[in-house]
Amino acid sequence: METKIFKIASIFENPDELQQAADILAQGGLVAFPTETVYGLGADGLNEEAVRAIYRAKGRPSDNPLILHICDTEMLPLLAREIPEAAVRLGLEFWPGPLTMVLPKTDRVPDAVSGGLDTVAIRFPNNLIARELIRRSGKPIAAPSANLSGSPSPTTAQHCIGDLMGRVQAIVDGGSCGVGLESTVISLVGEVPTVLRPGGITVEQLRAVLGEVRVDPAVTQPMEEGQKASSPGMKYKHYAPKAKVVLIDAAREAFIHYVNDRKDEGVFALCFSEDLSDLQTPAVCYGEQENPEDQARGLFSALRQLDDLGAQLVFAHCPVKDGIGLAVYNRLLRAAAFEVVTL
Ligand code: AMP
Ligand code: MG
Numbered sequence: 467m468e469t470k471i472f473k474i475a476s477i478f479e480n481p482d483e484l485q486q487a488a489d490i491l492a493q494g495g496l497v498a499f500p501t502e503t504v505y506g507l508g509a510d511g512l513n514e515e516a517v518r519a520i521y522r523a524k525g526r527p528s529d530n531p532l533i534l535h536i537c538d539t540e541m542l543p544l545l546a547r548e549i550p551e552a553a554v555r556l557g558l559e560f561w562p563g564p565l566t567m568v569l570p571k572t573d574r575v576p577d578a579v580s581g582g583l584d585t586v587a588i589r590f591p592n593n594l595i596a597r598e599l600i601r602r603s604g605k606p607i608a609a610p611s612a613n614l615s616g617s618p619s620p621t622t623a624q625h626c627i628g629d630l631m632g633r634v635q636a637i638v639d640g641g642s643c644g645v646g647l648e649s650t651v652i653s654l655v656g657e658v659p660t661v662l663r664p665g666g667i668t669v670e671q672l673r674a675v676l677g678e679v680r681v682d683p684a685v686t687q688p689m690e691e692g693q694k695a696s697s698p699g700m701k702y703k704h705y706a707p708k709a710k711v712v713l714i715d716a717a718r719e720a721f722i723h724y725v726n727d728r729k730d731e732g733v734f735a736l737c738f739s740e741d742l743s744d745l746q747t748p749a750v751c752y753g754e755q756e757n758p759e760d761q762a763r764g765l766f767s768a769l770r771q772l773d774d775l776g777a778q779l780v781f782a783h784c785p786v787k788d789g790i791g792l793a794v795y796n797r798l799l800r801a802a803a804f805e806v807v808t809l
Contacts, residue, residue, distance in 0.1 A: 470636040471627070477598045484595070487638050488602030495635035496523055498612035498626040499599055501591045502644045503564045503666060504619040504766070505626050506535065506609030507634065508599070517578040517608050523633045526615040530698045531581030532608040533566050533649070534588050537600035545586055545606060547572050552654050552676055559675050562592040564645050564666030568653040568697075579608050581698055585655050595640040611648060612637075616706060618769040618801075621646050625770060646763035647793050651697060652679070661685065662697035664793040666762070685796050686787075688804045707769045709734070709777040711802040715784040716809035718755070724809060725781050734772055736782035748775065758791040765794060769801060 470490075472483040487497050491508055494516040498507050507524060509516035511534045521528050534545055539557065542549060546569040553567050571586035580586050588606075591597060600607050611619035612626045612634075620626045623639035630637065650665035652672060660680040661669055672679045684700040714721050718741060725735045726746045735741065735749035738761075742751055752768035753761030772780055782802065785794040799806070 467632060467635065469627075469631050469634055471623070471639060472636060473639045474595055475640075477594050483638075484598055485602060487636050488599050490635045491599065491603040491607060492605065494519075496520060496633075497599070497636045497638060498620075498623075498630055498634055499596055499609075499638040500593055500623070500640035500643060501535075501596045501609075502593045503591070503647060503649050504621055504643050504645075505612040505623065506596070506607075507612035507626075507630065508535070508607040508609040510603065511535075511579055511606040511608035512574060512576065513605075514576040514578050517576060520608060520610065521578075523630060524610065524613070524615045526610060527698075528578075529581045530610075531583060531587060532579050532610050533651075534575070534579060534586060534606040535596065535600055535609050536588060536590050536606050537597045539590070541606050542588065543572075545572055545575055545588055546570060550654050552659055555675050556652070556654075556672070557590070560667050560671070561590040562597065563590075564592070564649040565589065566649045566651045566663075566665075568651065568655060568662070570655060583698075585653070587651060589649055593640070593644075595638065599638070618707065618766040619648060621763070621766050625766075628770075642763075644763070646766060647790075647797060650793070653696065660696065663699070664796050666790065666793070668789050669792060670789060681792075685792070686799065706801050706803070707773045707777070707780070709772055709780045711736070711780045711782055711798070711805070713782050713784050713798050713802040713806045714809065715806055720809040721781075721783050724807070728781070732778060734775065734777040734780045736768060736772065736780050738783055741783060748777075750775070758785060758789055758794055761785055761794045762790050765797060 474480040566589040614629045621643045645666040650667040651663040653660045738755035739751045752764040785791045
């Protein structure tokens with residue numbers, strides 16, 4: 467199919483392009499668009515056929531449910547059967563923003579969205595282009611990341627074009643994403659609120675609002691054979707470049723020695739900007755060492771760059787494991803299929 471590219475500098479400068487993209491969504495088509503986390507591949511979240519087309523375009527396993535994106539809290543009762551007090555408190559503090567809440571679903575939410583679960587994941591994004599697209603389409607928009615399933619999430623329109631050209635009706639180019647990693651997912655259906663995926667809103671920020679918050683063990687540990695995933699996405703290999711990635715948990719000097727000692731084996735380093743000057747192998751930097759926000763913004767682009775360079779084996783310098791660092795660590799662990807060398 468033909469894929470239209472709409473370049474949207476802002477909602478004020480390109481209202482006509484925005485309207486065309488919103489019309490495609492309202493008519494059941496697929497549109498990739500920017501959010502503050504990563505680019506999403508959107509479809510009308512109440513239209514079962516449109517939602518199924520998302521899974522086909524991405525090659526996504528059909529039991530991995532989608533997040534519904536809303537542009538105001540009026541849409542919430544249509545989608546969530548109950549809105550617990552914790553959801554109200556989190557919404558007041560972090561919406562619009564990079565936080566997804568898992569809530570009991572209403573019958574209006576198609577099984578194709580919820581992956582057959584009795585719950586639905588909902589987010590109110592902060593990006594103005596995303597919000598205006600949702601508002602103009604008049605629908606809650608189901609939108610997973612706009613990449614082919616398994617590959618790193620897209621943080622620029624160029625990444626979406628590489629993955630989805632000819633597979634979707636339109637791609638909205640609205641610049642690069644501010645956070646760079648997918649939203650934090652928190653489940654509010656059990657006894658204790660539980661983080662299923664770390665992201666731009668940190669566990670520390672959630673605890674400051676709610677008190678007790680669990681972090682699902684699958685965030686930092688591989689799932690055991692036969693174990694049931696609290697979030698189906700945890701089961702799948704993710705964010706992986708074509709290269710084999712090994713995470714090196716080490717201070718700067720030890721990391722540099724480890725990589726340089728193996729420079730004849732054709733390895734690449736995925737490192738902090740401060741590491742670059744001392745490395746003797748080809749290297750791609752994903753951010754500054756002391757700046758996890760910067761690492762979050764740079765990680766997925768860096769993983770794609772390693773593919774473009776034809777890297778086969780990558781040693782990645784491990785980030786810190788708290789704050790936004792936990793989200794960066796979680797994505798790298800998955801890119802490395804949990805293979806970690808601690809020095
Ligand atoms: P993506 O949109 O590709 O970034 O992935 C959405 C993430 O949210 C996946 O990890 C899903 O497994 C998770 N998710 C979506 N809906 C639910 C739900 N109802 N319960 C638990 N996790 C969910
Ligand atoms: Mg994804």
